[in-house]
Amino acid sequence: MHFLPKEWIMECWEDGFYITAMAGSAGGSSLVVTSKGTPYAQQSYKVSDSFPFKCINKKWDAGGFRITACAATPDQAAFVLSVPRRRPMEETQETLRMLAFQVAV
Structure with missing residues (x-):
């Protein structure tokens, strides 16, 4: 089973709906x-x-993307990154990954 229903999410985005919680x-x-x-x-x-450190950093480096939601099951973790319509004056995000990242519920 997939953690997030990809096709449904794509349809939501097309209709102007964005993920606000998970x-x-x-x-x-x-x-x-x-x-x-x-x-x-x-x-x-x-x-x-596993913790998607490279993916998150790539989105941060692309400019504008920020983590706006995350959730987990015993097997997987999901992170949503969003670009705001208006850029904040100054915003910085950091993540802390423990040595042995494990999905915990």
Whole structure:
């Protein structure tokens, strides 16, 4: 089972809805909330069984992307990165990854 339903998310994005919240369960299922009228102009997400450090850094380096949601099941973690419609005056994000990253619920 996939953590996030890709086709449904793509349809939501096409209709102007963006991911605003997520949750994962110990049983492997997920809950995804999408909303219209968000401050986001674009989104991307990554589902991984390990911490997606390179992917997150690549999005940060591309400019504008910030982590706006994350969730996990026992097997996978998902991170949503968004570009705001209006750039904040100054914003910096950091992540802390423990030596042995494990998805925890």
